[in-house]
Amino acid sequence: MGLFQCNASILLISGNDLMTFLDGLSTNQISGPCTAPFTKENAKIIDVCDVIPVGDNIALVGSAEYKDDLVNHLSKRILGRGISITDISHLNDVFIGISPNTVPDGATVHDSTFGWMMICPKSISYRPTWTEEEWSEHRVMNSIPFHGHEITQDRHPYSCGLETLVHPQKGCYIGQEILTRMRTRGKTGKTMHRELNPVENATTVGHTHSLSIKRS
Amino acid sequence: MDCGTCDSASPVIMVQPDAVEVNLTMTNKAKEMLEDAFGDDRSHALLVGVLSGGCSGYMYDLQIVESTDLPCQELNIGGFRVLVPSASSHLLDGIEIDYVDRLMGGGFKINNPNAASSCGCGESFS
Structure with missing residues (x-):
């Protein structure tokens, strides 16, 4: 906990x-x-x-x-x-x-x-029970992207591990044409990975593993 | 969660574009189709609005209405009452309303000089 x-x-x-x-x-x-x-x-x-x-x-x-x-x-x-x-x-x-x-x-x-x-x-005045390092370790071990690390404004949802948050059937929304084209053509570009350290260009560094955004 | 129902939270000041005086044109084909829709009844008006959403951020919204609660500018185009909501007037100034006769994707179309881009189906723009 x-x-x-x-x-x-x-x-x-x-x-x-x-x-x-x-x-x-x-x-x-x-x-x-x-x-x-x-x-x-x-x-x-x-x-x-x-x-x-x-x-x-x-x-x-x-x-x-x-x-x-x-x-x-x-x-x-x-x-x-x-x-x-x-x-x-x-x-x-x-x-x-x-x-x-x-x-x-x-x-x-x-x-x-x-x-x-x-x-x-x-x-x-509730106090946190995790430091940022502990939260990061939890994220790395569970492949959870987060703001400022994997989730940045120069990425789209598919590239930072948020593919489950792109609804495949809903109607028009801003950016849909591009995301739908990426999905139907199977070209989602870079994606989030969890790998054993050392990891080049890691977005979150854990004790044994790290998260990074790269092409498969 | 403290929702700020007391005075401790005030609404975010949102910068809303100023309403502009709208110039709007309509092609003869569009007027013909409106003539068919309205008949001799001129008590109704064509509401030309914009909703948020669509692939490009904004979607056109055409409705035939008797009246509306929205603050609107009322224009007379070819004998038809046309209502343009003031809140979206900055997005609609200079538009041309056309009618495209096609089996697929036909109907009223809006040519908008303010649109930087539009989506494939033509219903939304940015």
């Missing part, structure tokens, strides 16, 4: 038809809690967010580093639909890893592609 505190952003999206709005912008099908990549027209990642319904609203938990790009991407496409975005990052801490025995009152838990996620109000 262990939890790492992420450098995450949390955007609370409010308004009508939120699922439809977000679903049209993500490679994954958004109809409830899930992890969803948002991509540009060239299929490169803007951010990969955990989608968590909160009452009538939706919380998007993504990378703090990419928050401004995501806000810009979403806000340009609201087009008078009465949707608002509130940044609640400063009110909460986000932890990821393996579920602890007990969850503090007031925390929200979510089953993320990256692991078991817990969002705690800062007032709880």
Whole structure:
């Protein structure tokens, strides 16, 4: 058991038809809690967010580093639909890893592609139980990509181990033409690998193995 | 999760493009098809809007409506009422509405000088 505190952003999206709005912008099908990549027209990642319904609203938990790009991407496409975005990052801490025995009152838990996620109000002052090194080791041993390492804005979802987050049947979304062509032609380019050390150009280095992005 | 329902969180200030005065043209073929659709009834209007989504980011949205709650600019093109939502006016200024007579992929088409690219089916643009 262990939890790492992420450098995450949390955007609370409010308004009508939120699922439809977000679903049209993500490679994954958004109809409830899930992890969803948002991509540009060239299929490169803007951010990969955990989608968590909160009452009538939706919380998007993504990378703090990419928050401004995501806000810009979403806000340009609201087009008078009465949707608002509130940044609640400063009110909460986000932890990821393996579920602890007990969850503090007031925390929200979510089953993320990256692991078991817990969002705690800062007032709880929950402390992480994993260092970044321990989280990295866990990721390497379980081939889990993560923000800033494998997941960067110069990569598409297929190249950083997020192929399960590209829905094969859903309709149009930004970047679909490119991703569908890659999949149907079997040409997804570089992919994520886990190999025994030493690994050249590793994206995450573990004790015995490392993750890297390279052509097969 | 603290959702910021108190004053501790304020909405992100989103930079929205200013509404522009839309110039819009329609080909004769498109007018003919609208004539067929509307008949003599001019109480309805053609709503030309933009939705988010599609392969390229934005999708055209054509509807025949009696009225709409959206703040709109109302134009008169060839005797037809055309409504353009103000929120998407910056994306629609200068467009030409055409009608393509084809068994596959036919129907109303929009030629948009603002579009940097469009997807293969022609329904979305960026």
